[in-house]
Amino acid sequence: MKGTIKDLLQIPGVQGYVVAQGKNIQIKLPAKHRFASAKDRLMHLYHDLSKDDKRPGNTVEILLDDTLMTAFLSGNTMLLVLSSLRVNQALLRMTGKLIIANLGKE
Amino acid sequence: MKQEISGDLANTRCPEIIKILSLGKRTGRLYLTNGAETGNIYFSEGEVVHAQCATLTGIKAIHEIAVWTSGEYRFFVDEPADMQTIIMAVDEVLSEITGHLRQMDKITSLIPSSAAVYALEPDIREKEIQLKSIQWKVLAAIDGKTTIADIAQAIGFGVSDAMKIVYTLLRMGLLRDAAPHEIHNERRSIHLPETEFIISLKESLTRAVGPIAPYLIVETAGELGTDLLTDSTDQKAYLIETISGKIPNEKMSLKFLDDMTDWLKAEV
Numbered sequence: 014m015k016g017t018i019k020d021l022l023q024i025p026g027v028q029g030y031v032v033a034q035g036k037n038i039q040i041k042l043p044a045k046h047r048f049a050s051a052k053d054r055l056m057h058l059y060h061d062l063s064k065d066d067k068r069p070g071n072t073v074e075i076l077l078d079d080t081l082m083t084a085f086l087s088g089n090t091m092l093l094v095l096s097s098l099r100v101n102q103a104l105l106r107m108t109g110k111l112i113i114a115n116l117g118k119e
Numbered sequence: 120m121k122q123e124i125s126g127d128l129a130n131t132r133c134p135e136i137i138k139i140l141s142l143g144k145r146t147g148r149l150y151l152t153n154g155a156e157t158g159n160i161y162f163s164e165g166e167v168v169h170a171q172c173a174t175l176t177g178i179k180a181i182h183e184i185a186v187w188t189s190g191e192y193r194f195f196v197d198e199p200a201d202m203q204t205i206i207m208a209v210d211e212v213l214s215e216i217t218g219h220l221r222q223m224d225k226i227t228s229l230i231p232s233s234a235a236v237y238a239l240e241p242d243i244r245e246k247e248i249q250l251k252s253i254q255w256k257v258l259a260a261i262d263g264k265t266t267i268a269d270i271a272q273a274i275g276f277g278v279s280d281a282m283k284i285v286y287t288l289l290r291m292g293l294l295r296d297a298a299p300h301e302i303h304n305e306r307r308s309i310h311l312p313e314t315e316f317i318i319s320l321k322e323s324l325t326r327a328v329g330p331i332a333p334y335l336i337v338e339t340a341g342e343l344g345t346d347l348l349t350d351s352t353d354q355k356a357y358l359i360e361t362i363s364g365k366i367p368n369e370k371m372s373l374k375f376l377d378d379m380t381d382w383l384k385a386e387v
Binding site for chain 2: 020023101103108111
């Protein structure tokens, strides 16, 4: 499976990503990004999404002003991709699904 | 890749090959073909540990392969399985196969092959009929023009399983033979545009779901209102993503996504 973070970052419009697993969170966003220092809020979001076991599917899209947040969930792992609204959303989702499948294996 | 044993399935059937490899305590991959169908059975020191055939894995895949009476087989030494889907001794596997073949003999006395086509019987004698959900799944796909093999692929069942269910439905009086003129007139042939994108899409999807791929492409494009000749990468990506959601086997679905993501990236 070739879906990697590098592939994700090459999609035009992708600003960065967050990977959360258990108590760990890794944020890769430009320093000036509005979510770059929002570790606590992102952790809350991760906990909220990962607790909800009644959600159909494992992809959640959140539209926040001019930012699209796409969360991919698998087990206790979440990959959150932050992008502009002009991103090719289907390609982003396809790549995200491949990455989360890979992360789930690790 | 060292190939050690090979032969014709018309001379040596799958259970016999399993016995031979088991006695020799072999480790490796047994690759079998039957026309366009292929299957793999993995051995570890003579034990059967994993099998795969189309979207099926484990003992269900072996059931599928065991009924093949033509085709070829090759054994590749030291190609171990990357997963274990069978946790039973070889004797148990062989006894499972024997039971399955006995059942299939009974079934083929009523259903000539997986290419048979059935239609719903409009005059049902019973007042009340109870169906299991898997029987209902098959019944809902019976349309007087689709073969059992195509139905099995569409709903992600093994051909043998689908034949078993059709056999039960026939015995319940719910189905009748589809008339030949009915089949001929109603079958549509699908002509997909020969663009680079559609060719790649069809090839990749055929690897995942078999011959129903063109139908799935046309059906999904119709649902989304997508023109198959579109130049829009967005629309292509949306089509690929939607189709991937219809592939019942998750591993196959991811493989399809993987292939097509590569293709799309070259375009973006």
